Amino acid sequence: MEKPSVGDSVASLCTRCKTVLDHIVVALERGAIVKVKCRTCGSAHRYRKPAEGAAAKTTRTPRRKRPAPPSTEALWAACLAHARGRERVYGTGGCYRVGDIVHHHVFGTGVVRKIYLHKCDVLFRDKQRLMASANS
Ligand SMILES: [Zn+2]
Numbered sequence: 357m358e359k360p361s362v363g364d365s366v367a368s369l370c371t372r373c374k375t376v377l378d379h380i381v382v383a384l385e386r387g388a389i390v391k392v393k394c395r396t397c398g399s400a401h402r403y404r405k406p407a408e409g410a411a412a413k414t415t416r417t418p419r420r421k422r423p424a425p426p427s428t429e430a431l432w433a434a435c436l437a438h439a440r441g442r443e444r445v446y447g448t449g450g451c452y453r454v455g456d457i458v459h460h461h462v463f464g465t466g467v468v469r470k471i472y473l474h475k476c477d478v479l480f481r482d483k484q485r486l487m488a489s490a491n492s
Pocket residue numbers: 370371372373374377394395396397398399
């Protein structure tokens with residue numbers, strides 16, 4: 357095994373994200389990783405070795421049971437990736453189309469998923485919300 361050094365990428369359990377993610381090594385003690393920083397949430401915490409077998413090495417085991425449906429956040433990220441056009445500031449007077457990216461001052465960035473009369477479904481990072489709009 358190669359010796360880790362500060363700045364390296366390492367898989368660690370993130371205490372905030374509660375899952376195994378890519379981290380950056382920030383502190384070593386006698387050659388062992390003691391502190392890491394999460395690339396996803398940016399929090400620094402003690403290095404937590406991922407559970408044995410689970411995402412430990414780069415061995416590709418065939419996916420077996422994956423009962424968990426994609427989270428709202430994963431769906432939101434996927435929709436954002438497929439959405440086209442520039443982000444627009446959300447307003448009740450706006451007319452939107454499916455796939456539009458809107459920015460709400462409280463809920464953040466969202467993607468329009470469905471259009472109704474005078475309202476639309478917008479998927480935000482935390483959940484989908486029915487929002488007023490000028491659609492007719
Ligand atoms: Zn994290």
